Amino acid sequence: MEKPLRIAITGAAGNIGYALAFRLAAGNLLGPDRPVILQMLEIAPALGALEGVCMELRDCAFPTLDGLVATADANEAFDQADICFLVGARPRGPGMERKDLLSANGQIFGPQGQAIAARAKKDVRVLVVGNPANTNALIAASAAKGLDRRQFHAMTRLDHNRAISQLAEKTGSHPREIRKVTIWGNHSSTQVPDLSQATVGGKPAMSLVDAEWYKGTFIPTVQQRGAAIIKARGQSSAASAASSAMDHMRNWIQGTPEGDWVSMAVPADGSYGVSEGVVFSYPCTCKGGDYQVVKDLPLDDFLKEKLAATEKELREERAAVESLLG
Amino acid sequence: MEKPLRIAITGAAGNIGYALAFRLAAGNLLGPDRPVILQMLEIAPALGALEGVCMELRDCAFPTLDGLVATADANEAFDQADICFLVGARPRGPGMERKDLLSANGQIFGPQGQAIAARAKKDVRVLVVGNPANTNALIAASAAKGLDRRQFHAMTRLDHNRAISQLAEKTGSHPREIRKVTIWGNHSSTQVPDLSQATVGGKPAMSLVDAEWYKGTFIPTVQQRGAAIIKARGQSSAASAASSAMDHMRNWIQGTPEGDWVSMAVPADGSYGVSEGVVFSYPCTCKGGDYQVVKDLPLDDFLKEKLAATEKELREERAAVESLLG
Numbered sequence: 001m002e003k004p005l006r007i008a009i010t011g012a013a014g015n016i017g018y019a020l021a022f023r024l025a026a027g028n029l030l031g032p033d034r035p036v037i038l039q040m041l042e043i044a045p046a047l048g049a050l051e052g053v054c055m056e057l058r059d060c061a062f063p064t065l066d067g068l069v070a071t072a073d074a075n076e077a078f079d080q081a082d083i084c085f086l087v088g089a090r091p092r093g094p095g096m097e098r099k100d101l102l103s104a105n106g107q108i109f110g111p112q113g114q115a116i117a118a119r120a121k122k123d124v125r126v127l128v129v130g131n132p133a134n135t136n137a138l139i140a141a142s143a144a145k146g147l148d149r150r151q152f153h154a155m156t157r158l159d160h161n162r163a164i165s166q167l168a169e170k171t172g173s174h175p176r177e178i179r180k181v182t183i184w185g186n187h188s189s190t191q192v193p194d195l196s197q198a199t200v201g202g203k204p205a206m207s208l209v210d211a212e213w214y215k216g217t218f219i220p221t222v223q224q225r226g227a228a229i230i231k232a233r234g235q236s237s238a239a240s241a242a243s244s245a246m247d248h249m250r251n252w253i254q255g256t257p258e259g260d261w262v263s264m265a266v267p268a269d270g271s272y273g274v275s276e277g278v279v280f281s282y283p284c285t286c287k288g289g290d291y292q293v294v295k296d297l298p299l300d301d302f303l304k305e306k307l308a309a310t311e312k313e314l315r316e317e318r319a320a321v322e323s324l325l326g
Numbered sequence: 327m328e329k330p331l332r333i334a335i336t337g338a339a340g341n342i343g344y345a346l347a348f349r350l351a352a353g354n355l356l357g358p359d360r361p362v363i364l365q366m367l368e369i370a371p372a373l374g375a376l377e378g379v380c381m382e383l384r385d386c387a388f389p390t391l392d393g394l395v396a397t398a399d400a401n402e403a404f405d406q407a408d409i410c411f412l413v414g415a416r417p418r419g420p421g422m423e424r425k426d427l428l429s430a431n432g433q434i435f436g437p438q439g440q441a442i443a444a445r446a447k448k449d450v451r452v453l454v455v456g457n458p459a460n461t462n463a464l465i466a467a468s469a470a471k472g473l474d475r476r477q478f479h480a481m482t483r484l485d486h487n488r489a490i491s492q493l494a495e496k497t498g499s500h501p502r503e504i505r506k507v508t509i510w511g512n513h514s515s516t517q518v519p520d521l522s523q524a525t526v527g528g529k530p531a532m533s534l535v536d537a538e539w540y541k542g543t544f545i546p547t548v549q550q551r552g553a554a555i556i557k558a559r560g561q562s563s564a565a566s567a568a569s570s571a572m573d574h575m576r577n578w579i580q581g582t583p584e585g586d587w588v589s590m591a592v593p594a595d596g597s598y599g600v601s602e603g604v605v606f607s608y609p610c611t612c613k614g615g616d617y618q619v620v621k622d623l624p625l626d627d628f629l630k631e632k633l634a635a636t637e638k639e640l641r642e643e644r645a646a647v648e649s650l651l652g
Contacts, residue, residue: 022565028352052559056566061487061501161387175387233378239348240382
């Protein structure tokens with residue numbers, strides 16, 4: 001057995017946290033030879049439920065689970081962490097304005113960023129899942145003095161996987177056959193699911209579907225999939241969000257396959273005209289434990305306009321939390 | 327990729343089904359080279375929620391998921407199934423007597439047994455998770471004309487894993503170091519968690535713990551663990567039940583490790599004085615896709631008395647559903 005990986009999960013007693021914890025404990029992230037220690041954070045009122053999650057995790061007798069921490073103290077949860085999944089976030093309450101929501105979450109993710117900088121490993125990888133994910137990641141990265149902003153990502157992998165799934169269904173193919181789908185921008189309804197570079201069994205996706213389906217069905221279906229899940233299940237996406245979070249982290253650590261890329265919301269670096277200061281989803285390849293934004297893909301006017309709109313939203317989100325950024 | 331495995335799950339929109347479906351789709355049962363087709367059964371009122379589960383499963387773009395069926399028709403769910411997880415069961419309602427509960431479940435598991443015999447593969451493996459699991463398995467096996475009773479098991483693996491976990495915690499060891507724990511009898515509070523043959527890091531478990539802890543703490547903790555989880559989480563065990571169901575099925579198919587065994591509730595065959603006619607949890611080894619009850623272990627008077635009590639309960643359960651047995 002290799003040295004155990006310390007994985008922090010916030011909001012660990014919630015539905016996504018619950019789905020994530022068992023798959024991590026089962027060795028689904030890096031395989032059966034890499035044991036994990038789960039360091040789970042919850043707000044104090046949820047510590048009872050979190051203890052129940054710990055009991056169930058122990059009850060599985062997982063060979064790959066080397067330890068459990070359950071705490072309401074961020075310093076303890078992030079101590080020596082190799083990986084942090086920031087899942088817990090403040091949901092929008094009745095009558096809550098967007099600005100209030102952003103600010104309430106800022107007050108969670110700022111202190112968490114500080115605690116990560118203070119206590120986690122220096123090469124920690126952080127994935128923000130809790131919404132508004134991009135701006136929460138921005139806040140956490142800003143607060144994490146001494147760490148590189150590139151260590152803080154937000155998750156658009158669920159959107160990416162949803163896009164693959166929709167394209168597979170439309171073309172009668174398997175997700176295994178699909179490459180180079182991209183989600184651009186914000187993990188919100190302004191996100192831009194892009195098939196312009198995508199292939200299905202090696203053929204250009206746009207040669208297999210018509211533009212009307214792409215613009216009129218595919219894009220809105222992916223953008224609004226979260227709401228459709230809530231309508232069908234009566235609960236928001238949980239296991240699929242957990243699965244996608246693991247996909248993101250696995251690729252970041254182990255690399256992306258040759259000839260493909262994944263979508264990751266990372267600090268904007270000027271690529272595609274998006275200047276620094278927001279966390280923006282790009283096509284990314286990973287190698288040697290690091291990621292690179294795929295550069296210089298052609299964008300048509302339709303995509304340029306959509307990218308500008310999602311960037312505008314991210315700039316507005318940033319403006320609403322400017323006072324929280326260091 | 328090998329030929330996909332068809333896996334039926336009943337009660338697939340429930341909490342255990344939800345946890346199970348995603349781990350199966352992720353390739354957690356037989357690994358990344360064995361794709362699966364999930365054939366999910368629900369009662370008609372839950373088909374909307376089940377559609378939500380299907381949406382989320384597709385949204386994961388699992389490379390190992392080759393198909394999804396969602397239906398309220400048992401014949402469709404079990405069609406060509408290699409494996410059936412019978413999770414859905416009628417929970418005890420207010421004022422419901424034990425006899426009524428057994429009978430209500432009999433009316434679910436009898437027709438399911440018939441449908442499995444009619445539609446599943448001839449070498450299908452069936453694991454009953456829904457309670458009262460042992461007697462539900464008995465009913466399903468009785469109704470499945472043309473199949474061998476040995477193809478119908480009930481799950482005591484969660485109890486087995488809980489016993490390992492409790493012993494590991496008490497002895498400061500890891501579940502990986504523990505061998506030869508046994509759960510005897512019924513998956514109910516009369517079950518008999520037995521450490522008499524268990525070892526921890528090669529040492530006899532009973533040389534590491536005292537008899538008072540074994541009888542006064544360990545046994546009741548394992549027996550009543552389900553209630554303790556409900557108390558802590560506010561919901562019954564879900565992910566741990568799903569994980570244990572996969573453990574049971576994986577060992578049945580792939581075998582048990584040399585020098586160890588697992589607990590499986592299987593048709594009683596006279597071993598340990600338990601005559602035919604009930605489904606009884608025994609220590610079992612698996613090889614070549616089949617299981618064998620471990621024979622001739624010594625039982626002291628304490629264990630003999632406990633085994634007699636859990637057998638008595640199973641005989642009473644059987645008597646309550648006798649009219650449903652073919």
